[in-house]
Amino acid sequence: MSYKYIVIGGSAGSFQTVTSILAALPKTFNMPIFLCLHRLKHVRSGFVEALSIKSNINVVEPSDKEVVRQRNAYLAPANYHMYFELGNYISLSTEPAVNHSRPSIDISFASAAYAYKSKLIGILLSGANGDGAYGMKQVKENGGLTIVQDPEECQVKTMTSAAIKATQIDHILTSDQIVDFLVNLKK
Amino acid sequence: MDRTTVGISELKSLILNIKSNKELDFSNYALSSFKRRVESFMFRFHFLNIDELIYKINKDEYFYDLFIDDILVDTTELFRDPEFWKELKISVLNKFKFSGNLKILIPECNSGEELYSLLIILDQMGILDNVKICLTSLSKLNVEKIKNAAIELKKMEVNSANFERFDENGNIFDFFTKKGLVVKLNPDLFKNVELIHHNLLKDELDEIYNLILYRNKIIYYNQQLKTDALKILSRGIKKDGFIAIGIKETINFPGVEKEFVVVSDSEKIYKKIVIE
Numbered sequence: 001m002s003y004k005y006i007v008i009g010g011s012a013g014s015f016q017t018v019t020s021i022l023a024a025l026p027k028t029f030n031m032p033i034f035l036c037l038h039r040l041k042h043v044r045s046g047f048v049e050a051l052s053i054k055s056n057i058n059v060v061e062p063s064d065k066e067v068v069r070q071r072n073a074y075l076a077p078a079n080y081h082m083y084f085e086l087g088n089y090i091s092l093s094t095e096p097a098v099n100h101s102r103p104s105i106d107i108s109f110a111s112a113a114y115a116y117k118s119k120l121i122g123i124l125l126s127g128a129n130g131d132g133a134y135g136m137k138q139v140k141e142n143g144g145l146t147i148v149q150d151p152e153e154c155q156v157k158t159m160t161s162a163a164i165k166a167t168q169i170d171h172i173l174t175s176d177q178i179v180d181f182l183v184n185l186k187k
Numbered sequence: 188m189d190r191t192t193v194g195i196s197e198l199k200s201l202i203l204n205i206k207s208n209k210e211l212d213f214s215n216y217a218l219s220s221f222k223r224r225v226e227s228f229m230f231r232f233h234f235l236n237i238d239e240l241i242y243k244i245n246k247d248e249y250f251y252d253l254f255i256d257d258i259l260v261d262t263t264e265l266f267r268d269p270e271f272w273k274e275l276k277i278s279v280l281n282k283f284k285f286s287g288n289l290k291i292l293i294p295e296c297n298s299g300e301e302l303y304s305l306l307i308i309l310d311q312m313g314i315l316d317n318v319k320i321c322l323t324s325l326s327k328l329n330v331e332k333i334k335n336a337a338i339e340l341k342k343m344e345v346n347s348a349n350f351e352r353f354d355e356n357g358n359i360f361d362f363f364t365k366k367g368l369v370v371k372l373n374p375d376l377f378k379n380v381e382l383i384h385h386n387l388l389k390d391e392l393d394e395i396y397n398l399i400l401y402r403n404k405i406i407y408y409n410q411q412l413k414t415d416a417l418k419i420l421s422r423g424i425k426k427d428g429f430i431a432i433g434i435k436e437t438i439n440f441p442g443v444e445k446e447f448v449v450v451s452d453s454e455k456i457y458k459k460i461v462i463e
Contacts, residue, residue, distance in 0.1 A: 042269070042352060044434070064406045064436050065217075065413065077435055079267070083219035085409075086195070091217040092435050094267075094403045095224070095260050111219050134190075 003121050003145060003185065005068075006031055007112045009105035009132045010125030011038040013155045015050075017125050017175045022055035022073060024179040029057060031185075033073040034082065036108040038101050038127065041079040048075055062090045076103035083107065084115040099131035105159075109135025118143030123178060125149045127159030137167035147171045147178060191230040197237040198222055204241050209251065211325065211386070213258075215412035224258050256328040260407060261298035264345055265307075265338075265359070268434055269352035271402070274454040276308055279398060279429050283317055292396040292423065293322045294387050295404045299333035299372075305400065306376040307362050311354070315379060321394070323385040330382050336372035338363070343370060388416060392423040399424055402455075403433040414440045421446060424459040431456045 008018060018035060039047060051073070052059045059073045062082070067089045068074070076082035080092040081103050098104035109122055109132060122139035124132045126149055140146050146169045151157040153174050163169065173181060195218065202213045213221060225240075234240045244251045266272055283289050293302055302322050309315045324330050338346070343359070350359040363370035399420055405413040417438055424430055430447075432438060432455045438447065447457040 042349070044268075044270075061435075064433070065410050080435060081220070083217070083223075085217060085219050089410075091219050092406045092433075093217075093220045093260065094262060094406070094433075095220065096263050107223065111223070114222075115219070 002119060004031055004119040005034070005112065005116045006121045006123065006182070007034040007036065007109055007139075008123045008125065009036045009109060009127070009135065009159075010149075011127035011129075011156070011159065012040075014125035014127065014149075017149065017178070019051060019054055020175060021179055021182060022051060022057065022059065024183055025056055026183070027056045027071075029182075030070040032068050032070060033057070034076075034084070034108060034112060035059075035073055036076045036082060036103050036105045038103070038105075038131070039078055041102065044078050047078070051075065062092070064090070064092045066090050076108060078103075081107045083111040086115055088115075099129055101129070101131045105132035106135040110138040113138040113142040113144055116142075116144070120144035121147065123147045123149075124160055124163050125175075126154035126156055128156045129158055130162040132159050133162035133166035136163040136169070140167045140170075145170050147173055147181070149178065150174050191226045191234070193222060193226050193229070193237060195222075198225060201225065201237050201241055205244070208245055210389070211255065212388070215409045215415075217407055217409055220260075220407060221258070224260070228254060228257050252326065252328050256297075256326045256332075259297040259324075259326055259329070262296075262300040262403060263298070263342075264349055265300050266304050266346065266349035266353050267300070267402075268454070269349050271431070271434065271454045271456075272304060272308065272353045274451045274456060275431060276312070278450050278456060279431075280308060280312060280314070283397070284312065284314055287317050289318045289397045290394055291318055291320045291398045291400065292392070292394075292420075293320065293400045294385075294420065295401075296322050296324050296333060297326060297329050299336055301400055301402065302333065302380065303336065303338075303372050303376075306372070306380070307350075307359070310362065310376055311357075315376065318379060320380045321396075322380065322382045323387065324382070325384075325386055327384050330384050334377075334382055336374070336377070337366075337369040338372075340365070340368050340370060387419055388412075392419070395423055395425045395428070397425055397428045399428075399430045401430060401432050403436075405436055406433060421459070426459060426461070428459050429456060430459070 061077045062074045083091040148160045148163050148169050150172050151160045206212045347359045450456040450458050
């Protein structure tokens, strides 16, 4: 399998799904994971800690210009957009909100798609607005793999439905199937 | 969201053109976010390819100013990171109560939010007369915009919420006058402020400062330019003076530990301990 990076987007409501993904992945899982989740902009701490509790891999909020390393999950910080540079490091930005969101999933996904091309898997989870649809389209157009959580399973379908409408989705999976898919990637 | 896409070679030709014709150098900007802002500008102004944009920029001076104004990123909130402003007040500004003739620099601004936030605190503390503040911007249009100090009313919800986290008894509207769909900062607060069109990467700073506010600027630079800018600014700080950078940024050039001590690790405030 040629995939080397994973970017996951969703709103705060997809916290549970992200937690179960991180809990299921083995310590040896070596693909960097980028998490762009809508979150309260003024609450700076607590999110990384909460995601870390059950995670086998290291979860961090990157500093600006932080180099991307294997076996890390990078959570977009509150009130910043998260971009990826061609030299495999992260840039942050305080540009205006996109789709009322900062971090915006469209920005992170489109940027990851450009930087990582066909090495990228984009996964979009439950969410309450259309942020992420354009990003998923970029992932697909740059040769990456697109996965959305089955809208039937989502608390709010808006985000996943918008992505399914916007571009070709390779797999529509339940959260358990997403976990299985990722765990089996490296076997 | 923007739908125009621009490749790296096209971006490089734009950057090269601006560098040779306009004296601004974007070569060492963080390419990812620069790329998106160019794309979004092109989409908004209906440019189909980079050559059309380059042609228009070269031909029309006002349009070039508009492009620069748009491509440089604004700080979009007053009192962004309320905890930062609390810490700045306690650890830095409280020390400014007892001396006059203090100098503060806010370099490379594209909007006035950092300045206005600072002015409001200094006014609250009654020490506006103790300081002289210099704000610089790379864009002529931005200098005018910042001087005008008008904020759209619809943005005040976020600003007001931030301010209440900074000062739970405060009301940010006490410092503004409502004029239609905008609010304007009380002009008395500007008495010791100078706004200039300046490029610190090209022209040396004339003064040295007691405090430099430089939050969320170097995130738009690559590692090399980031280091260059911090080194230049570090020469512009007085002994025992302070610099604040964004909460997700780091000062990490070689030898930096001999120049600065950390005042607040979480809010990224540093104190200069030696002069080169």
